[in-house]
Amino acid sequence: MTLRELTIDEFTNFVNSSPLGSHYQTINYAWLISEYGYDYDLIGYVNEYNQIKVASLILTKKSKKGFKYGYAPKGFILDYFNENLLISFTNSLIKFYKKKHIVFIKINPEIVISEVDSKTGIKTYNWNYDIKDILDNAGYLKLKDNIYFESILPRFQAIVSLHNFDLKNITKNARNKINKSLQKGLIFEKSEKSGIDILNKFISKKRHTSQFYYKDYYNAFDRNDMIDLFLVSIDPEQYLIDSRKKYEDENNKNIVFHSIIEKDNSIKSINKKMDSDRKLVAYKNNILLATELNKKKEKIYIAGALVIKYKNRIQILISGYDKAYKNFDPNYFLHFKILEYYKDKFDYADLNGMTGDFTKDNPYFGLNEFKLNFKPKVYEYIGEYDLMVKPRLYKKIRKNGILASEFNKDYLKYKK
Numbered sequence: 001m002t003l004r005e006l007t008i009d010e011f012t013n014f015v016n017s018s019p020l021g022s023h024y025q026t027i028n029y030a031w032l033i034s035e036y037g038y039d040y041d042l043i044g045y046v047n048e049y050n051q052i053k054v055a056s057l058i059l060t061k062k063s064k065k066g067f068k069y070g071y072a073p074k075g076f077i078l079d080y081f082n083e084n085l086l087i088s089f090t091n092s093l094i095k096f097y098k099k100k101h102i103v104f105i106k107i108n109p110e111i112v113i114s115e116v117d118s119k120t121g122i123k124t125y126n127w128n129y130d131i132k133d134i135l136d137n138a139g140y141l142k143l144k145d146n147i148y149f150e151s152i153l154p155r156f157q158a159i160v161s162l163h164n165f166d167l168k169n170i171t172k173n174a175r176n177k178i179n180k181s182l183q184k185g186l187i188f189e190k191s192e193k194s195g196i197d198i199l200n201k202f203i204s205k206k207r208h209t210s211q212f213y214y215k216d217y218y219n220a221f222d223r224n225d226m227i228d229l230f231l232v233s234i235d236p237e238q239y240l241i242d243s244r245k246k247y248e249d250e251n252n253k254n255i256v257f258h259s260i261i262e263k264d265n266s267i268k269s270i271n272k273k274m275d276s277d278r279k280l281v282a283y284k285n286n287i288l289l290a291t292e293l294n295k296k297k298e299k300i301y302i303a304g305a306l307v308i309k310y311k312n313r314i315q316i317l318i319s320g321y322d323k324a325y326k327n328f329d330p331n332y333f334l335h336f337k338i339l340e341y342y343k344d345k346f347d348y349a350d351l352n353g354m355t356g357d358f359t360k361d362n363p364y365f366g367l368n369e370f371k372l373n374f375k376p377k378v379y380e381y382i383g384e385y386d387l388m389v390k391p392r393l394y395k396k397i398r399k400n401g402i403l404a405s406e407f408n409k410d411y412l413k414y415k416k
Helices: 008-015 027-034 082-099 127-137 171-179 193-203 211-222 236-263 265-297 323-328 328-341 365-372 391-399 404-408
Strands: 002-005 039-046 052-062 070-071 100-105 112-117 124-125 139-144 156-161 186-191 226-232 298-308 314-322 348-350 377-381 385-388
Touching: 002 082, 002 226, 008 027, 008 039, 008 052, 027 052, 027 211, 039 082, 052 082, 082 100, 082 127, 082 385, 100 391, 112 127, 127 139, 171 328, 186 193, 186 328, 193 211, 193 226, 193 298, 193 314, 211 226, 211 298, 226 328, 236 265, 298 323, 298 328, 314 323, 314 328, 323 328, 328 348, 385 391, 391 404
Parallel strands: 070 100, 314 348
Antiparallel strands: 002 039, 039 052, 052 070, 100 385, 112 124, 112 377, 139 385, 156 348, 156 377, 186 226, 226 298, 298 314
16 A cells, blocks of 8 residues: 555545545645645555545644644544554554654544434444544544534534424524514525625634635635525615514504403403513514614625535534624524525535533533524534654653643634
8 A cells, every 4th residue: 555645636536435525625625724824735545556545635834833733624534444444544644744744643533423412411322432442543642522612623513404404393492583583674695705704794703813714715615616605684675664564463463452451451461461562662663773774775784604515515614693683683594594595405504513511501502502493413523633743742742731832722723
């Protein structure tokens, strides 16, 4: 078996044919990251018949502390149950990258080891759990399992099946929010790259990235039609029409409730009247806001998202909304419309990361609950591993804390 660099076509065809294929293991991702100080190799491990048995995009970079490291995003593309192949490939990889003065290579394979019950947090492990021992035997060092977002990529993922996706199949809470948003003149639209300037307004505080990062992301993946940008705006005129209609309907109900309590002043009747009074106030406020928005005579964007398309699934790469319009529930509307848009074109939707803490004390409880409202299955991945290419130097920088300071939660900050 021989380790060599692959052509783009060789690499792409092999990755696309593997169930472990990911958009992170594409030439498009390599193009993107190369804009941010990383070099890359398209590595292949081939037999005597020149058949590819392993492939991987491996990024390399010199750290702030002066050492060089490698990273295979989402891990190598190979059969991890084939221990002999993994060990043989690993040994060749170490020899290859020693010559490039790489200290270690980090991997985080997209291997599901358990399905998690989101209510109890109980994990049901599968046979992939045995790959932990295989990686250990091959010399890979298991890093601490993160519960939150301490690692490069989330260890827990929320995956929605698109085959039977429908409004009635999500939680009652989400249905109510979406139904309300549908009555507020919201418009869901597919946008061109120029719309990323609008999206950046909603996500600027979410990621420590260059303001150009998502434009570069779009450029890299748009070459192969692998990315879509969606925006949500308010149609003030329709919002005003809907608000007036809701007010008129509720006012008619309120008149009836008033008549009822004149004859029956029971607690039940009074509560219905009071609930109607509250709705009238809310609908009147909506009319006032809609009237004000109409005066501006301009399109008002309040949410947006970038979506990656790869093989049979989509991934909501990043999303955000204007907190000033939180009462419009734009995030629920946006995600519902995205899932609805793709349900006849793809099999699965990756909601892109959640935490492994399902308690109410979780600082990311709101994020978890939002995604769980769409009734996804929650999966746990195998986690991060380091392959020591130069063990003595690796152990030294790990012991003195240099490794920890370099590779914290935000170590892949894409700042040009």
